[in-house]
Every structure is written in C-alpha cells, then in structure tokens.
Amino acid sequence: MxxxxxxxxxxxxxxxxxxxxxxxxxxxxxxxxxxxxxxxxxxxxxxxxxxxxxxxxxxxxxxxxxxxxxxxxxxxxxxxxxxxxxxxxxxxxxxxxxxxxxxxxxxxxxxxxxxxxxxxxxxxxxxxxxxxxxxxxxxxxxxxxFVGSRNLQQVIYGGAEPLGEDRWLRYSTDIAHGLMFLHSHGVVHLDIKPANVLVSNEDVCKIADFGCSLKLDGACEDSSLSARLSHVCGTYTHRAPELLKGEGVSPKADIFSFGITLWQLITRDPPYTGDRHYVLYAVVAHSLRPSVQHHPAFRSEQGRLCGALLGRCWSAEAGCRPSAQEVLSHLQQLRAHV
Incomplete structure (x- = not known):
C-alpha cells in the first residue's frame, strides 16, 4: 500500500x-x-x-x-x-x-x-x-x-517458480507496455514495484494500486506543487532521487522505479540492505544503486546489455532516462535474441 x-x-x-x-x-x-x-x-x-x-x-x-x-x-x-x-x-x-x-x-x-x-x-x-x-x-x-492472487513480489521471492531470461523479459515487457500507455495519457504511477504488479492466471503482468498516482499535464510537470505532492509518496527502495529531493514529478520517476524492479526480476535479490535512512541518503548523495558490475546475473552478453539499460533507467538525472517507449523497444530487441 x-x-x-x-x-x-x-x-x-x-x-x-x-x-x-x-x-x-x-x-x-x-x-x-x-x-x-x-x-x-x-x-x-x-x-x-x-x-x-x-x-x-x-x-x-x-x-x-x-x-x-x-x-x-x-x-x-x-x-x-x-x-x-x-x-x-x-x-x-x-x-x-x-x-x-x-x-x-x-x-x-x-x-x-x-x-x-x-x-x-x-x-x-x-x-x-x-x-x-x-x-x-x-x-x-x-x-x-480479478487478476489473481499472485503479485510479482511473490513470484520473485517465492523461490519455487523458475524465472528464466525469457520469462523476466516477458514480464518486464508487460510492465513497459503498461507504463507507456499510462504516460501517454498523462498518468504517473509513482509506486512501481513488484508488489504492485499482479500476475494473472495467463501469466500476464498488470500494473495495480494507483493510490500514489498523479494525473499530470504539461503545465504542472515542473511545478513546486508537484514536487511537494510527490516526494514522500511511494516506496523508498524504488523512489527516484528527484522525488527524494523534493523536485518535480515526471513520467521518468516511474522509469527509475521500473529499473529497480527489472533488477529484482533478473537477480531475485533485494535491491538494498541496511538502514532505511542510509539508503535514502546514499541514493541521492552518492548515487547508490543495486549492484550490476559484481553480480553474476550480468556477466553474459544479454546481462551486459540489460545492465546498460538499467544504468540509463536509474540515472540521477531524470532527463537522461529513456522513455517507456524507448525501454520497450530495448526489451523487444533483447527478446528477439533469446
């Protein structure tokens, strides 16, 4: 919630x-x-x-x-x-x-x-x-x-189900499709994380729980009001640094959260360990991000390509992050080579 x-x-x-x-x-x-x-x-x-x-x-x-x-x-x-x-x-x-x-x-x-x-x-x-x-x-x-009783958090950390490359690529593509559609209609979710993505009986991912969402238009994306509304909303492990700093809301905040979620899909590990306040500070002040360089999941050619995508998604500068459409295109290219 x-x-x-x-x-x-x-x-x-x-x-x-x-x-x-x-x-x-x-x-x-x-x-x-x-x-x-x-x-x-x-x-x-x-x-x-x-x-x-x-x-x-x-x-x-x-x-x-x-x-x-x-x-x-x-x-x-x-x-x-x-x-x-x-x-x-x-x-x-x-x-x-x-x-x-x-x-x-x-x-x-x-x-x-x-x-x-x-x-x-x-x-x-x-x-x-x-x-x-x-x-x-x-x-x-x-x-x-009624989508079903499973969410992505349970699939990732439940341990029983295999989560191979073809499956996490399909799941992440589903999420990117949903985000692209939301953003095209001026809706930012602001709480993208595995627990807020439901998995249907047909194994399709659906974005849920819009309790932190905001409907934007072009005139308010950079307003100070938008910043005040957003910086305490969402889950701290997935929150974009500009929101932690109280800056303006844009769809790129969802892209940051998507990047953390994709890392979880690939690794099945928690993104951070340690004190909450340390994580919040380090994400903003020291660009703390989940490990890619030293994680075995990113040693293959596909892994390196995904690591590069993640680096763009969780860039400290919102303007340097790809759009949902660009993320989707990148994922579709990766799926074509699986």
Missing amino acids: PSPIPVTRLLPRDIYPSVDIGVCSSPLSKHSHGYTLQVPVQRLHGKVASRLWSSVIHWKQLRSVQPVGSGGFGSVYRAEYLGETVALKRVKKCAKNQLASRQSFWAELNAAHLRHRNIVRVIAATTCVPADFGDESSIGTILME
Missing part, C-alpha cells in the same frame, strides 16, 4: 463528495489552474462494463465475498459481481492520517477511465457504502477485475 501523502495534496474539503448525499467519487486531475472532477458516464447495462467504469455499485449483486489481503489503507476481497469474478477493494480511514487515506482513494481512480491489457481495469467505484456492506472506517469501495 502507498506511503502517507501530505495534507497539501488534498482537495479543499468543500468540494469533496459527500457520502450523506450519495454523491460518488471521480478521478482527480491536476492542471495549472487547479483540480477538476472527471465524472464518468454511467454505463452498466445488465453486465460489467467493458469500456467505462461506473460510479454506482449494485450491492445486491455482490456474492461470495472472501478476504484476499489487507494493508495500511484498506482490504481486498474476491467476489462475484453480475456474473464475473471481481476484486473488491475497501479503502479505510488511516487512524494516523485520515486525509491521506482519503486522497489515496481518489488517486486510485486516476487511471479508471483507461483500458489496457497490462493495467488492472476498474469496474466501479463509489463512496456510497450501505451500512450492511461497510463500517464507519470505510471511505469508499472500488470494484476491479
């Missing part, structure tokens, strides 16, 4: 949707002139919508709700809804930072209007939760496609 987000990221209270009057949540966009609400057209003609998400959940159609997992900002369940297996995510108020958990719910919907093979599809989301389906600690509920 995402790290707490500062109060400055939140909408003014007077334009939040109210549970009492039955208004439901919508994605947020950050533009140079402020925040806007994007209210989707409701289309749910007797079955789960395939193109647009709905701001209404038909609660009586939920069946067989079973817990799957939980985290600091909510719980995830498997359920049957209108004839389909779905994932139900209930976002709860964080006792220490209720405003941050509310913003996490809204951020989850930044990519709700997008449809792509490598992004978890949102079916419906609402802040209107009946008493018999929620509790006082619930902010809202999101229905998503």
Whole structure:
C-alpha cells in the first residue's frame, strides 16, 4: 500500500463528495489552474462494463465475498459481481492520517477511465457504502477485475517458480507496455514495484494500486506543487532521487522505479540492505544503486546489455532516462535474441 501523502495534496474539503448525499467519487486531475472532477458516464447495462467504469455499485449483486489481503489503507476481497469474478477493494480511514487515506482513494481512480491489457481495469467505484456492506472506517469501495492472487513480489521471492531470461523479459515487457500507455495519457504511477504488479492466471503482468498516482499535464510537470505532492509518496527502495529531493514529478520517476524492479526480476535479490535512512541518503548523495558490475546475473552478453539499460533507467538525472517507449523497444530487441 502507498506511503502517507501530505495534507497539501488534498482537495479543499468543500468540494469533496459527500457520502450523506450519495454523491460518488471521480478521478482527480491536476492542471495549472487547479483540480477538476472527471465524472464518468454511467454505463452498466445488465453486465460489467467493458469500456467505462461506473460510479454506482449494485450491492445486491455482490456474492461470495472472501478476504484476499489487507494493508495500511484498506482490504481486498474476491467476489462475484453480475456474473464475473471481481476484486473488491475497501479503502479505510488511516487512524494516523485520515486525509491521506482519503486522497489515496481518489488517486486510485486516476487511471479508471483507461483500458489496457497490462493495467488492472476498474469496474466501479463509489463512496456510497450501505451500512450492511461497510463500517464507519470505510471511505469508499472500488470494484476491479480479478487478476489473481499472485503479485510479482511473490513470484520473485517465492523461490519455487523458475524465472528464466525469457520469462523476466516477458514480464518486464508487460510492465513497459503498461507504463507507456499510462504516460501517454498523462498518468504517473509513482509506486512501481513488484508488489504492485499482479500476475494473472495467463501469466500476464498488470500494473495495480494507483493510490500514489498523479494525473499530470504539461503545465504542472515542473511545478513546486508537484514536487511537494510527490516526494514522500511511494516506496523508498524504488523512489527516484528527484522525488527524494523534493523536485518535480515526471513520467521518468516511474522509469527509475521500473529499473529497480527489472533488477529484482533478473537477480531475485533485494535491491538494498541496511538502514532505511542510509539508503535514502546514499541514493541521492552518492548515487547508490543495486549492484550490476559484481553480480553474476550480468556477466553474459544479454546481462551486459540489460545492465546498460538499467544504468540509463536509474540515472540521477531524470532527463537522461529513456522513455517507456524507448525501454520497450530495448526489451523487444533483447527478446528477439533469446
């Protein structure tokens, strides 16, 4: 689950949707002139919508709700809804930072209007939760496609499954496809890591958990507001140095995180060891990165080519990193020679 987000990221209270009057949540966009609400057209003609998400959940159609997992900002369940297996995510108020958990719910919907093979599809989301389906600690509920019970973190560190070159190249290509699509629509994820990439029963990777995401336009990429919103968001082991320094948000922050994730796929090792504060300092001040030069996984010709790609992805200068499209092209070339 995402790290707490500062109060400055939140909408003014007077334009939040109210549970009492039955208004439901919508994605947020950050533009140079402020925040806007994007209210989707409701289309749910007797079955789960395939193109647009709905701001209404038909609660009586939920069946067989079973817990799957939980985290600091909510719980995830498997359920049957209108004839389909779905994932139900209930976002709860964080006792220490209720405003941050509310913003996490809204951020989850930044990519709700997008449809792509490598992004978890949102079916419906609402802040209107009946008493018999929620509790006082619930902010809202999101229905998503049910991808499966595995994430990339489990695949990498579970130990039982083989993770050969052809497989990690395919997984990383899936993630790059998803990132390229998100970035083309102005969405930055800001928390790319193995635990936030789900692996389907068909062995396809899908980017999930948009609780740290931000919708950008060209006017706000380098603004000081963007920097204040982002530098505490995400997971410290995968966070780009410019975000650690409080600088502006851009899609290149996701490329840095992707580089750390790709290294984990190749090596099946943790990226860093030692004290958290030391890692944070060393990443910024001394360009600390996971080991490539001395790791056996990078001694082959393919390994050296991947090492070169990683060096570009986690460059200290965001402008020196490749785009998601460039990363994808590089990975496709590597796959052609496997």
